[in-house]
Amino acid sequence: MFERRPKKINYQTVLRDVARSMVRLKRPERLLKLITRYIDRELGLSHTSLVVLEETRDRFIFVDSKGSRRVPIGLIKFEMNHPLVLWFRAEKGKELKCEDFLQRSLLAKGLANGRLKMLVPERRQLYEKVKKAMDDLKIELAIPGYFKRTLIGLLLLGEKKDRKPFTKSEISFFQTLTQDCSMAVKTAEYHRSLIDKNVELERQLKEIHNLRKKEQETYYEIMRSLAQEVHAKDPLTYGHINDVEYLGLKTAEELGLDLTGRKRDILSAGLILHDVGKIGIPDQVLKKPTGLSGEEREIMKTHVDKGVKILEPLTNFKEVIEIVRTHHENFDGSGYPLGLKGDAIPIEARIVSVVDAFHAIVTSRCYRSNRSVELAFDELKKCSGTQFDPQVVDALIRMVHKEKVRRGSGFFNLFTPS
Numbered sequence: 001m002f003e004r005r006p007k008k009i010n011y012q013t014v015l016r017d018v019a020r021s022m023v024r025l026k027r028p029e030r031l032l033k034l035i036t037r038y039i040d041r042e043l044g045l046s047h048t049s050l051v052v053l054e055e056t057r058d059r060f061i062f063v064d065s066k067g068s069r070r071v072p073i074g075l076i077k078f079e080m081n082h083p084l085v086l087w088f089r090a091e092k093g094k095e096l097k098c099e100d101f102l103q104r105s106l107l108a109k110g111l112a113n114g115r116l117k118m119l120v121p122e123r124r125q126l127y128e129k130v131k132k133a134m135d136d137l138k139i140e141l142a143i144p145g146y147f148k149r150t151l152i153g154l155l156l157l158g159e160k161k162d163r164k165p166f167t168k169s170e171i172s173f174f175q176t177l178t179q180d181c182s183m184a185v186k187t188a189e190y191h192r193s194l195i196d197k198n199v200e201l202e203r204q205l206k207e208i209h210n211l212r213k214k215e216q217e218t219y220y221e222i223m224r225s226l227a228q229e230v231h232a233k234d235p236l237t238y239g240h241i242n243d244v245e246y247l248g249l250k251t252a253e254e255l256g257l258d259l260t261g262r263k264r265d266i267l268s269a270g271l272i273l274h275d276v277g278k279i280g281i282p283d284q285v286l287k288k289p290t291g292l293s294g295e296e297r298e299i300m301k302t303h304v305d306k307g308v309k310i311l312e313p314l315t316n317f318k319e320v321i322e323i324v325r326t327h328h329e330n331f332d333g334s335g336y337p338l339g340l341k342g343d344a345i346p347i348e349a350r351i352v353s354v355v356d357a358f359h360a361i362v363t364s365r366c367y368r369s370n371r372s373v374e375l376a377f378d379e380l381k382k383c384s385g386t387q388f389d390p391q392v393v394d395a396l397i398r399m400v401h402k403e404k405v406r407r408g409s410g411f412f413n414l415f416t417p418s
């Protein structure tokens, strides 16, 4: 299908390879340079050059130039008013019937034989300027590459060694090649813009995430302070809420619970925050040491729902909220607010229930004595299997004995009012 040429090129193979590379390469500059070198090596023209539209879209720059008359690519740029750019952006050379390419020999002939004298002066001037630009850079053939009617690049070729004109099939080959290159440039540009957008999106998401995290941490700190305030207000308890946290974690360890990663933090937050809803209970009810009326008991029970509502804004606290919701459920199903039974109550809530009762007894002013720990054990055992999970009660008692051996009487001083 191709005419004879000094060095036979397998055009279809070249085009296929170009198309494959176009998909593979993220940086089309490499492909464009490879093409320039390929044409230079196979055809040995006086020069082979490629210019492409810069992404800023205000000029065309040389990607590469090869051959004995190569263009000094660092020195020459095509501004948007360069004759070749103007020509291919708007003119397309219809009068010379060379359609989507410019051949200097044909242009010279047209100007020499007077065929263009009929044109308006501006048009003729453009032809002359194009011819001069091609003369200056020794361009014999200029082929444009478009993408959606936008001029993306130009393949600029010097003379053949034998000085023969380019054949139609060679021009057709170069046109396809230039179109492929334009497509590669546009595809890479599109990829880059997608990557840039992704990077920006990721940055914004990270910023939102950090802000959200900060906000949640601040909220948690406020909740912790509230819980301590509530704990301090309660006339039945003494000591710091951190003691409850310590006892709960040690009991969980004694039970052999998995406390790795988030699990430890969840139990810890549950132990600290379970009564935070008491902040919404009136002082005359909260501070009443004993003898709550039926109505007052119902008011007191609402601290569970109030606590859940207070913690709801902490989106990462779903499991903690469940502990708060169920910390007054009883092992035999007689608790509130849901009447859950046995394993249906989260183990963390069962631990909170036992530890909170133990801590309340040993720190209570009503039980203030050296026997307070033993009394607390008796109370827990009495309610084991009904209010409390027996396994948790046993684990707490074992743990306290172990701690007593390990730390001596210092452990009990933890709960002794000053």
Ligand SMILES: [Fe+2]
Residues within 6 Å of the ligand: 274, 275, 303, 327, 328
């Ligand atoms: Fe409670």
